[in-house]
Amino acid sequence: MSRYYCGYNPAPPNFTTFFPEKYKDRLQRLPNFGKLRQTWEIHKRPTLVMLHVFADDFGALEKYVEMVYQLAAPQVLSAEMDFYVDDMWQSYIFNEEDFSFFRDDDGFSVDSFPLIYAIGSTGEVFFFGDFAGPKLPNLESLRDFCEEVIGGNVKEPTTKESKVEEISLDSWNELLYASDEDIAICFYNSLQDGTEVNKRLMINLDRLGDRLKQESVRLYKMDIHEVSVPKKFNVESSPAFFVLQGTQRHNPLRCKYELGIWTMLRFVAENSTEELNYYNRRGHLRLHANLLTHMRDYFDLSHNQSGCFL
Known part of the structure; x- marks a missing residue:
């Protein structure tokens, strides 16, 4: 059984046979590479795509397939919507740049819920679930x-505003102890403003804020020029990045990596009280978020018409 969802690795053993004939009058398997979007563009019909991590154990999937089969009945929804059911291995058609889906991420098992996505008539992609998963x-x-x-x-969950809030000693206690959410805070020195270090840092902090907007982590920055940082942080030089867990405010954890967008994100993911919604403990996008990102790129007309994929 291959660990990867990827066109370059062996498919699951029953990949060509897992889909029973009895469902083929209403349900479809995903077509070959790049064909689904072309098919969708012709009719612009709403489309449901249900993928399972372990369709090579079809018993785990069949109860969900039966459910979709009932919805695809002529007297129910088939006149208004197309329905696809497949193994996750086939999902590489949504990712034309990076074949990187992992079968064993996020603790998936044969009992995991299927990953269900829908494409609207305008190309918008929606996930049947929430930030935390299916x-x-x-x-x-x-x-x-x-x-x-x-x-x-469709009513989608809303994210918080993507921002990095400036904090000072005057507002320190009010902000840091206002809730029991995890906090990430970066100490910088405004004397370095205009330098490459601070320019790059501020850009990376803004990017980090965008990547954490669906997470219960608050992101702050603080100028330490002519300021005495609380001793428990032990800031010997700037910039310095810390995570404070919700119930461990007295024990700040200092980032051990060179500060960049992915290293800071990884450090937050490693040390958050609860595992993040979109990222596993290694800072990698979790499967449901990774696939949602690639599907949105795949059906985004402006990206595809320009040949650009994020």
């Missing part, structure tokens, strides 16, 4: 989701 479908909730997509009124 939710358990039933016939009623999945039908509601499909009808919302068809009607163009």
Whole structure:
């Protein structure tokens, strides 16, 4: 059984046979590389895509396939929506640049919920779940989701504002102890403003704020020029980046990496009280978020028309 979801690795053993004939009158498997978007563009029909991590154990998937099969009945939703069901290995068609899906990320097992996405008539991609991952479908909730997509009124979870808040000693206690959320804070010296170090740091902090906008982590920065930093931080030089866990405010953890966007993100992911919604402990995008990102790129008309993928 291959660890990777990738066109360059062996497919699951029953990849060509797992999809039973009895479902083929209503459900489709994903087409070959790059064909799904071309098919979608012709008709602009809302589309449901259900993928399972272990379709090579079809018993784990069949109850969900049966559910989608009922929704795809002519008298239910097939007149308004197309339905695809496949093994995760085939998902590489959504990722034309980087074949990097892992079968063993996030503790997936044969009992994991399927990953369900829908594409609206305008190319918007929606996930059946929330920031933390997929939710358990039933016939009623999945039908509601499909009808919302068809009607163009899907209610997605909202993210917080993407920003890095400036903090000072005057507001220190008020902000740091206002809640029990995890905190990431970067100490910098304004004497270095205009230098490459600070320019790069501020750009990376803004990017980090964007990547944490669906997470319960607050991001701050503080100018330490002519300021005495609380001793527990032991700031010997700047910049310095710390994580304070929600219930461990007295024990700040200093980033051991050279400060860059991915190293700071990894450090937050490694040390957050609870595992982040979109990133595993290594700072890698979790499977449901990774696939959502690539599907949105895949169906984004402006990206595809310009030949540009994020």
